Amino acid sequence: MSRALGIYIHVPFCKQKCVYCDFYSLPRREDQMDAYAAALRSQLFETDFSGCEADTVYFGGGTPSYLGPRRLAALLEAVFAACPIAPGAEITLEANPDSAGDPDALSALRRAxxxxxxxxxxxxxDGELKSIGRVHTMAQVRSAVEAARKAGFDNLSLDLIYGLPGQDLPRWRKNLSA
Structure with missing residues (x-):
């Protein structure tokens, strides 16, 4: 019987570090993306997954979607080759709205x-987003949701931050309603 496990792939790249972020990240370091992706693939194949089966795979960061569909598909392919994946496993890509608005790119990731x-x-x-250093707008959130739905993603979540500086209860309710 296989042991269930979750795989977390940290992708540290992002356009800009948000003021609240405590994760390891490399803003504006696109020059390191290919080497990092190659190192991740090597690490996956050096890891002994015998007796295990992944029931979740989560690409977090940073902004994993910033890697682009080609690198992400290659990384996911390496995960599939290195570790047995349970049927029905949830395979998540964390994305910022500004890098997830292309339905064709999202379709490629869905196929991957x-x-x-x-x-x-x-x-x-938008004022709160700007105050915490986010590089997207609410309009881009709507576009990204539409693109994800068009690409065939039924399982979609939206991360919200509660208690931002100056955020009152009516504004929080507005965020939840949106």
Whole structure:
């Protein structure tokens, strides 16, 4: 009998580090993406997954969607080759709305095996987004949701941050309503 496990792939690349972020990240370091992806693939094949079966695979970061569909599909292919994946496993891509608005790119990721997108919405208020260093707008959130649905993603989540500086209860309710 296989032991269930979850695989987390950290992708540290992002356009800009948000003021609240405590994760290891490499803003504006696109020059390191190919080497990092190659190192991740090597690490996956050096890991002994015998007796295990992954029931979740989560690409988090940073902004994993910033890697682009080609690199992400290759990384997911390496996960599939290195570790048995349970039938029905949830395979998540974390994405910022500004890098997830292309339905064709999202369709390619869906075909590669991703079945869930987690969008870093954080707030529905453009002023709040700007104050915490986010590079997207609420209009881009809406476009990203539409693109994800068009690409065939039924499993979609939107991350929100509660208690932002100056955020009152009515504004929080507005975020939830959005």
């Amino acid at each position: 095996g991703f079945n869930r997108v987690s969008l870093g919405m954080q707030s529905a208020d």
